[in-house]
Amino acid sequence: MNSVDTIELENRFCANNYSPLPVVLVQGEGVWAIDENGTRYLDMMSAYSAVSHGHVHPRIRQAAVAQIDKISVVSRAFYSQPLGAFLEELSRVTGFSGALPMNSGAEAVETAIKAARRWGYRVKGIEANRAEIVVADNNFHGRTSTIVGFSSEPSYKADFGPFCDGFKQARFGDIASFRDAITERTCAVLIEPIQGEAGIRVPPAGFLRELRKLCDETNTLLILDEIQSGLGRTGKWFAFEHEEIRPDALILGKALGGGIMPVSAFVAGREILDQFDPGSHGSTFGGNPLAASIGLEALKVLDEEGLIENSARLGEHLKSRLQGFNDPAIQEVRGRGLWVGIELNRPAKPYCEALLREGVLTRETHENVLRVAPPLCITLDELEWGLTRIERVFNQLR
Numbered sequence: 001m002n003s004v005d006t007i008e009l010e011n012r013f014c015a016n017n018y019s020p021l022p023v024v025l026v027q028g029e030g031v032w033a034i035d036e037n038g039t040r041y042l043d044m045m046s047a048y049s050a051v052s053h054g055h056v057h058p059r060i061r062q063a064a065v066a067q068i069d070k071i072s073v074v075s076r077a078f079y080s081q082p083l084g085a086f087l088e089e090l091s092r093v094t095g096f097s098g099a100l101p102m103n104s105g106a107e108a109v110e111t112a113i114k115a116a117r118r119w120g121y122r123v124k125g126i127e128a129n130r131a132e133i134v135v136a137d138n139n140f141h142g143r144t145s146t147i148v149g150f151s152s153e154p155s156y157k158a159d160f161g162p163f164c165d166g167f168k169q170a171r172f173g174d175i176a177s178f179r180d181a182i183t184e185r186t187c188a189v190l191i192e193p194i195q196g197e198a199g200i201r202v203p204p205a206g207f208l209r210e211l212r213k214l215c216d217e218t219n220t221l222l223i224l225d226e227i228q229s230g231l232g233r234t235g236k237w238f239a240f241e242h243e244e245i246r247p248d249a250l251i252l253g254k255a256l257g258g259g260i261m262p263v264s265a266f267v268a269g270r271e272i273l274d275q276f277d278p279g280s281h282g283s284t285f286g287g288n289p290l291a292a293s294i295g296l297e298a299l300k301v302l303d304e305e306g307l308i309e310n311s312a313r314l315g316e317h318l319k320s321r322l323q324g325f326n327d328p329a330i331q332e333v334r335g336r337g338l339w340v341g342i343e344l345n346r347p348a349k350p351y352c353e354a355l356l357r358e359g360v361l362t363r364e365t366h367e368n369v370l371r372v373a374p375p376l377c378i379t380l381d382e383l384e385w386g387l388t389r390i391e392r393v394f395n396q397l398r
């Protein structure tokens with residue numbers, strides 16, 4: 001089948017909820033993705049951070065294959081072998097006492113919402129059914145009907161209501177706005193420490209520290225959604241480390257699946273995790289042996305292969321090279337680690353299309369932000385290969 005047929009087939013039978021660039025990827029190899037004709041592309045998208053380890057990482061692949069040959073799915077009706085080891089390692093790297101494993105990011109966010117509300121009623125003593133969660137404007141936490149209900153993005157919400165009560169929005173980066181939004185009914189603040197889908201928006205320095213203080217003063221949980229920012233993407237294990245704070249709970253996903261399958265988790269201390277008792281929450285596939293063995297290896301690889309240090313080091317290089325472009329279309333280059341947004345004063349899609357022709361994969365976010373987020377295993381030479389082409393495209397479209 002040629003690419004035109006493949007694309008036609010997918011378009012005919014799949015819902016139209018994305019608009020993919022016209023390339024059919026059939027094989028991955030580290031930072032490279034290869035199409036049906038054998039053309040190689042540098043992946044500077046990393047599937048929104050889900051491919052932070054690169055494609056078909058040999059160690060993670062090996063862990064997956066070994067587990068598939070044993071057993072993959074048992075459900076949590078029974079114990080299975082790798083789950084405890086995976087969650088022990090997750091607790092070690094996060095510094096929390098445990099976790100509840102899920103599959104998609106949105107499911108882990110839903111888990112956080114349920115945990116926060118139970119904690120609000122049972123520990124904080126909030127009046128029944130009155131608990132509120134304060135979120136940021138321009139947030140992205142996933143696509144379930146509850147989650148899009150507290151989004152500020154019209155395209156995420158149009159004609160999907162009625163939405164769930166109990167959420168309040170404050171302005172991202174504006175501590176006074178959060179102070180105004182929190183009341184005695186607030187059980188949690190749920191926020192991305194750096195907003196990914198909003199355009200890789202880094203809050204003002206000190207904001208997270210002030211938010212931590214505000215949550216302490218008001219007995220409110222601080223829950224960070226690090227599904228995209230976590231696991232090395234920003235050059236540290238977690239984005240909250242840049243401000244030396246600790247959240248009360250953490251939501252992880254994307255890279256936790258090692259580029260192979262969906263693995264997510266709600267990570268917290270015992271006082272929060274123990275709000276769940278048998279029957280109160282679950283997921284048929286959550287924490288399955290295949291996912292757990294992949295998640296365990298994904299965490300070990302980040303640690304043992306120095307991917308986080310690489311993200312910090314090459315991320316600085318990436319940002320300063322892009323900041324040196326001096327192109328009239330560029331309004332701002334921002335980000336941390338190998339996670340950079342180039343905000344343009346025009347639509348970013350033509351840049352993505354031109355980059356595709358040059359052999360570089362990326363996508364725009366929010367119309368006018370070009371996302372540059374390669375796998376964390378990228379080398380300096382590979383990064384330069386990509387930067388040369390990005391520079392060429394900026395010159396072409398000038």
Ligand SMILES: *Cc1c(COP(=O)(O)O)cnc(C)c1O
Binds near residue numbers: 103109254
């Ligand atoms: C991607 C993402 C999610 C949703 O994850 P899914 O696996 O797509 O459900 C939630 N929060 C953030 C910050 C994300 O980037």
